[in-house]
Amino acid sequence: MRKPFISANWKMNKTIEETVEFINAFIPLVKDITDVDMLIAPPFISLSTAAGFLKGTNIKLGAQNVFYEEKGAFTGEVSPAMLLSAGCTHVILGHSERRQYFMETDEVVNKKVKIALKNGLDAILCVGESLKEREENRMFEVLDKQLSGSLKDLSMDGITIAYEPIWAIGTGKTATKEQANEAHAHIRGWLRENKEGADTVRILYGGSVTPENVASLMSEPEVDGGLVGGASLKPDSFAQIVINSRRK
Numbered sequence: 001m002r003k004p005f006i007s008a009n010w011k012m013n014k015t016i017e018e019t020v021e022f023i024n025a026f027i028p029l030v031k032d033i034t035d036v037d038m039l040i041a042p043p044f045i046s047l048s049t050a051a052g053f054l055k056g057t058n059i060k061l062g063a064q065n066v067f068y069e070e071k072g073a074f075t076g077e078v079s080p081a082m083l084l085s086a087g088c089t090h091v092i093l094g095h096s097e098r099r100q101y102f103m104e105t106d107e108v109v110n111k112k113v114k115i116a117l118k119n120g121l122d123a124i125l126c127v128g129e130s131l132k133e134r135e136e137n138r139m140f141e142v143l144d145k146q147l148s149g150s151l152k153d154l155s156m157d158g159i160t161i162a163y164e165p166i167w168a169i170g171t172g173k174t175a176t177k178e179q180a181n182e183a184h185a186h187i188r189g190w191l192r193e194n195k196e197g198a199d200t201v202r203i204l205y206g207g208s209v210t211p212e213n214v215a216s217l218m219s220e221p222e223v224d225g226g227l228v229g230g231a232s233l234k235p236d237s238f239a240q241i242v243i244n245s246r247r248k
Contacts, residue, residue: 004218004245005160005202005225007039007124008232009064009092019046022235023053029239033058036242037225040232041092044078051087062090062124065098068111070119080119091116092227094126094150096166106149113154122158124227125150126206127187131167140186147190156195161187161203162227168207170229177216177223180205184222211240218245 014022019042030038041062042050051061063086067077083091093116094109109125116123127146129139143163151159163183165175175183184203191198205217206227217223225245232238 001247002200002202002224003035003037004247005037005039005204006214006238006242006245007062007090007092007162007204007225007227008041008238009095009206009227009229010040010042010233011064011097011229012043013233014042014046016046016049019050020053022233023050025235026239027053027057027059029235030242031058033242033246035246038242039090041090044086047083047086047088054087060089061087062092063088064092064095066091066093066112066116066121068108068115070115080115080121083121084119088121090122090124092124092126092162094146096126096128096164096169100166106146106152109150110152110154113150113159117154117158122160124160124162124204126162126164126227128164128166128169128207134165134167139183143183143187144190147187148194151195156191156197156201159201161191161201162206163187163203164206164227170208172208174208174210174213174217175205177220180217181220181222184220184224188222209241211237211244214241215244218247 039060039062041064063083093112098104113123129142133142202224204225204227209226209228210231
């Protein structure tokens, strides 16, 4: 049985002060939970501060991106060493918003996953289709292409997959639990054919996850957790998602 994993992706939200306020409210709500892995991924500027408040708790810290070089003249970018020194254990890579707004290709994502793993960071790799691609029955083709390109020359050690149908991110639309499980099962099938250890890889669902729908999603055999956006911005909401994700 794969342990549930719930990650918050705050995107471009919360100041340092708001981050501290959230963490101080969130910790007491989940301090006794040991059967769910928890991660918070705030903006870069809050990482070091968040790490200080999360130290000694059951909550891990992640970043929302990393650059694919160790150091150098890359204005505005952040290296793996910087994330590690800020207290991160994980980094989210290949999110559809990075692919859409910053033109990240599978090749770029692959380089980022490689540099993260090389430096001891675990990677949460995001894949997912658009509404147009789903309506054209190209969902599996798109997922295969993203997996093949993003995971090129990589083992699955240190990698979690997040399936995020683009049409469900921030829209209030959620894939049904059957749709999510179908996509996750396809991803795991691809992993079985192409990588070792496929059955131990956790596959998270992302796309309008809420306290109300997470238990239903988690009832499916291939759904191992959630990558949570908007509903992770309030401590009580995110804590309820963690609580409702526990295996019965």
